[in-house]
Amino acid sequence: xxxxxxxxxxxxxxxxxxxxxxxxxxxxxxxxxxxxxxxxxxxxxxxxxxxxxxxxxxxxxxxxxxxxxxxxxxxxxxxxxxxxxxxxxxxxxxxxxxxxxxxxxxxxxxxxxxxxxxxxxxxxxxxxxxxxxxxxxxxxxxxxxxxxxxx
Amino acid sequence: xxxxxxxxxxxxxxxxxxxxxxxxxxxxxxxxxxxxxxxxxxxxxxxxxxxxxxxxxxxxxxxxxxxxxxxxxxxxxxxxxxxxxxxxxxxxxxxxxxxxxxxxxxxxxxxxxxxxxxxxxxxxxxxxxxxxxxxxxxxxxxxxxxxxxxx
Numbered sequence: 022x023x024x025x026x027x028x029x030x031x032x033x034x035x036x037x038x039x040x041x042x043x044x045x046x047x048x049x050x051x052x053x054x055x056x057x058x059x060x061x062x063x064x065x066x067x068x069x070x071x072x073x074x075x076x077x078x079x080x081x082x083x084x085x086x087x088x089x090x091x092x093x094x095x096x097x098x099x100x101x102x103x104x105x106x107x108x109x110x111x112x113x114x115x116x117x118x119x120x121x122x123x124x125x126x127x128x129x130x131x132x133x134x135x136x137x138x139x140x141x142x143x144x145x146x147x148x149x150x151x152x153x154x155x156x157x158x159x160x161x162x163x164x165x166x167x168x169x170x171x172x
Numbered sequence: 173x174x175x176x177x178x179x180x181x182x183x184x185x186x187x188x189x190x191x192x193x194x195x196x197x198x199x200x201x202x203x204x205x206x207x208x209x210x211x212x213x214x215x216x217x218x219x220x221x222x223x224x225x226x227x228x229x230x231x232x233x234x235x236x237x238x239x240x241x242x243x244x245x246x247x248x249x250x251x252x253x254x255x256x257x258x259x260x261x262x263x264x265x266x267x268x269x270x271x272x273x274x275x276x277x278x279x280x281x282x283x284x285x286x287x288x289x290x291x292x293x294x295x296x297x298x299x300x301x302x303x304x305x306x307x308x309x310x311x312x313x314x315x316x317x318x319x320x321x322x323x
Contacts, residue, residue: 028304037286042296042304055206055215062213064206067269079299110299112306113291114284118218120292133265135188140264141271145193148230148261153179153193155263 024050024072030116037114045117046072051087052119056132059108059122065132066140068095070119082107084123101134101168103127129162134169136161175201175223181267188265196268197223202238203270207283210259210273216283217291219246221270233258235274252285252319254278280313285320287312 030036030043046052051069058065068086070078074094077085081096084105088095098104105123112119125132133140143155181187181194197203202220209216219237221229225245228236232247235256239246249255256274263270276283284291294306 040294040306040308042306053204053218055218057213057215062208062215064208064213064215064271067204067206067264079296082299107299109295111292111295111309113218114286114288114293118291120215135265137265140269141262142265143191144260144262145230148233148258155191155193157191158262 026072026076033115036116042112043116044072044075044112044119045115047117051089052117054086054119054121056084056105056121056123058125058138060124062122063139064141065105065123065125065138068097075119078107078121079110084121097132098127101127101131101163103129103131105132129168131162134165136163136165136168138162177223177227184266187267193263194267195223195226195263195270196266198268202240203268205237205270205272207235207256207272207274209276209289211275213273214290215292216256216274216276216289219248226270229258229272230261235272248283249278252278252282252314254280254282256283280319282313285316287314287316287319289313 028041028043036043044052050071054068054070056065071087074085074087084097084107086095104126107123109122131138137159142159146154146156179192179194187194195203201222205219205221207216222238225236225238235248235258237246255277258274260273282289288310293310297305297307
């Protein structure tokens with residue numbers, strides 16, 4: 022997937038060791054994006070961006086993803102108020118993933134639509150347990166029924 | 173994609189609020205996986221797993237991915253020695269992403285094949301700069317030419 026919004030992909034040495042962003046958007050036009058809290062490095066969420074959402078993110082400093090379910094630009098927190106102010110944008114060795122470091126804002130400072138700070142609020146209780154039981158490691162910070170009731 | 177290795181996907185409430193792992197493997201059989209250093213939360217890398225690699229990870233406690241380029245199971249560090257010992261496995265709200273917290277081991281404690289601790293060794297120097305210049309935020313910890321020369 023090519024885009025005129027960002028530099029074209031060149032050679033492997035340039036992509037892996039160079040000093041110009043050359044993001045790889047997949048055949049669906051999307052690149053995976055990991056978002057962490059800048060202060061603590063806590064992983065808040067994982068989503069996808071297309072070229073337009075990355076450009077919007079850089080221009081506004083508000084993390085903006087591509088919603089695959091709604092098929093539209095998704096300014097994180099535009100409905101809930103839990104906007105993410107982007108502090109730093111990293112890419113990985115082969116530039117096919119992005120990493121945002123953000124300041125999570127909003128009344129509850131929560132990134133997850135279920136009310137938790139992070140979407141990763143459950144972990145396997147015991148890696149060797151064949152029942153694959155999850156345990157909760159966080160408490161919700163807001164009630165989704167209240168925050169999203171306006172729509 | 174269904175698999176007999178893990179519980180089948182049930183209902184949205186069970187997936188988002190339940191206490192059983194029900195990982196969503198995509199139509200290609202893969203689920204995205206974020207890997208962080210357990211002590212510091214630093215994001216080390218991003219890769220994919222299929223059901224077999226997740227099962228291998230849980231059984232051996234060594235992070236095991238699916239290499240899309242080599243089309244085979246990829247025990248991280250099997251060649252370089254930079255094995256990742258898995259401490260915790262999280263999933264996100266809709267259980268279509270995994271998050272591993274690992275202890276990065278090996279002579280250099282480096283996750284990236286280019287010799288850096290993390291694959292995310294470059295960031296945009298200035299979000300508003302239309303040249304999209306990347307700056308390096310880390311130094312390589314080993315020389316890939318030495319570590320991988322045996323093959």
